[in-house]
Amino acid sequence: MAKQPIITLLTHTHPDGDAIGSTTGLYHFLEGLGYRPTLVLPDPAPANLVDLLPDQVLIHSLDPVAADQALTHCDILIGLDFNQFKRTGSTETAASHSSARKILIDHHLNPDTAAFDQIFSEAGRSSTCELVYYLLLAHPTVQQSASKLSMDTLYSLTTGLITDTNNFNNSLSPATFRMAADVCEAGVDLDRITEKIYRSNRSNRIDLMGFLLNERRFQLKDVGAEYMLFSLQDQKKFDYLSGESEGFVNLPLQTKRVRLSALFTETDEGCIRVSLRSKRGFSANRLAQRFFNGGGHENAAGGKLYLPLDDVAAYFEKAVRTFLLEEDPQ
Ligand code: 5GP
Ligand code: MN
Numbered sequence: 001m002a003k004q005p006i007i008t009l010l011t012h013t014h015p016d017g018d019a020i021g022s023t024t025g026l027y028h029f030l031e032g033l034g035y036r037p038t039l040v041l042p043d044p045a046p047a048n049l050v051d052l053l054p055d056q057v058l059i060h061s062l063d064p065v066a067a068d069q070a071l072t073h074c075d076i077l078i079g080l081d082f083n084q085f086k087r088t089g090s091t092e093t094a095a096s097h098s099s100a101r102k103i104l105i106d107h108h109l110n111p112d113t114a115a116f117d118q119i120f121s122e123a124g125r126s127s128t129c130e131l132v133y134y135l136l137l138a139h140p141t142v143q144q145s146a147s148k149l150s151m152d153t154l155y156s157l158t159t160g161l162i163t164d165t166n167n168f169n170n171s172l173s174p175a176t177f178r179m180a181a182d183v184c185e186a187g188v189d190l191d192r193i194t195e196k197i198y199r200s201n202r203s204n205r206i207d208l209m210g211f212l213l214n215e216r217r218f219q220l221k222d223v224g225a226e227y228m229l230f231s232l233q234d235q236k237k238f239d240y241l242s243g244e245s246e247g248f249v250n251l252p253l254q255t256k257r258v259r260l261s262a263l264f265t266e267t268d269e270g271c272i273r274v275s276l277r278s279k280r281g282f283s284a285n286r287l288a289q290r291f292f293n294g295g296g297h298e299n300a301a302g303g304k305l306y307l308p309l310d311d312v313a314a315y316f317e318k319a320v321r322t323f324l325l326e327e328d329p330q
Contacts, residue, residue: 005075007037008100012082013089014242014273017163017197020045022080022105022128024052025156029136032150038070042089046243048196052156060091068094076101081128081160083108083295085115107131108296109285123297126171129160133179146186158183159193166250167194170299201244208238209248217252218313225320226252227262231309235266249275260284260320264305264312272305272312286327291319 009027011019023039030037031054040058060067071077071091077100082088085096096115104116107125125131133146142148149157161179165171168180184190217228230245249263259282263275274292277300278284284301288294294303307315 004035006073007035007076007078008040008070008074009037009078009080010040010071010088010091010095011042011080012087013042015041015043015045015049015081016243016246017049018127018129018160019081020049020052021156021158021160021163022132024054025129025153025160026078026080026105026132026136027054028150028152028156029139032153033141038074040067040070040091042091043242046246047241048200048243049159051196052152052159060089064090067091071095071098071100074098074100076103078103078105079116080105080132081108082106083110083121084112105132105135109298110295124173126173126176127160127164129157129164130176130179133157133161133183134175146182149186151187154183154186154188155193158188158190159197162190162193163197163246166247167198171297202241204238204240205244208234208240208244209251211238212245212248213251220317220320221257223260223320223324224257225260225262225316226255226258227264227313227316228252229309229312230263230265232266232268249277253277253279260287262316264309264316266309270306272307272309274303274305276301276303283327287319287323290323290326291315 007030009023011023027037027039039054042060044059045053058067058070071094077098083106085092088095102116103118104111105120105128107122107128109123111119111121113119120135122131136142136149137144165176212228212230217226219226249261252258252261259279261277265273267273276284276288283298285295285298288296288301288303292303292305294301296302
């Protein structure tokens with residue numbers, strides 16, 4: 001028998017439901033085929049997603065030597081839910097320099113085509129999990145039947161479908177609902193997933209949400225933009241855990257006149273994490289690329305700022321006004 005290739009799976013920093021769901025979904029599928037893949041995460045998974053993880057996971061921020069080794073000494077490196085190695089944080093160097101055959105499976109705009117040997121990139125997909133699902137359906141062992149996928153794979157992939165669409169609120173297409181219907185028929189209990197994601201939070205999260213909305217939210221009324229500033233001091237005050245502010249940036253968009261919402265999160269890594277959400281007609285992706293060292297999707301993007309938090313308000317206002325003038329000079 002031919003020697004089995006060594007496969008390593010990798011996703012982006014601060015992994016969300018789509019990052020964890022797509023890597024673990026593919027991991028369980030490969031395991032079912034008899035491979036022994038290794039999963040590398042740049043940082044730990046949020047608490048409400050750890051049940052999806054296999055027994056063995058290498059977390060770079062906790063065990064950099066072993067994680068780098070897995071990225072360097074593999075035959076195939078599969079990147080999921082990011083478009084460029086820069087998005088994988090501290091694993092960037094080992095991953096991008098690995099001599100492995102590099103495969104990308106992703107749904108963000110502008111994939112780094114030079115960095116990979118093979119790319120499955122579809123920006124029209126709601127989530128990387130949706131893309132992985134349709135790729136797996138085409139596998140000879142699956143024959144277009146969701147019921148041939150294991151429950152572990154189905155629950156992982158459905159988690160990312162739910163979280164990246166904000167529980168079927170955005171980025172929807174007929175294929176999204178087709179997948180949801182298929183997985184339900186195959187035995188996935190959607191309510192079990194939404195209970196875990198949306199109805200199992202600590203009360204700190206609600207307190208924090210109220211605090212940020214009431215005390216740290218600012219408006220640029222004439223341009224329909226709002227932003228929130230989340231300092232390290234406030235993170236300490238609310239005993240904030242990574243991932244607990246997921247979804248906050250969407251809230252100001254519930255107001256009709258708001259078309260851009262931003263959340264700036266101070267980190268102890270010397271930068272501010274930027275989250276942007278916009279409504280149709282306003283490109284969060286281009287704004288993130290132009291002013292926030294990032295990118296993402298048309299209406300959901302992110303990036304980084306290397307400024308003190310106190311300077312962010314002025315920077316944001318200038319960036320938004322300049323951007324609007326550049327996009328529509330009249
Ligand atoms: P979130 O606001 O949920 O962290 O990210 C929203 C979207 O923007 C995600 O699709 C994410 O991949 C992308 N994104 C977040 N941060 C960055 C970043 O620093 N650089 C780039 N290129 N994209 C980002
Ligand atoms: Mn995604």
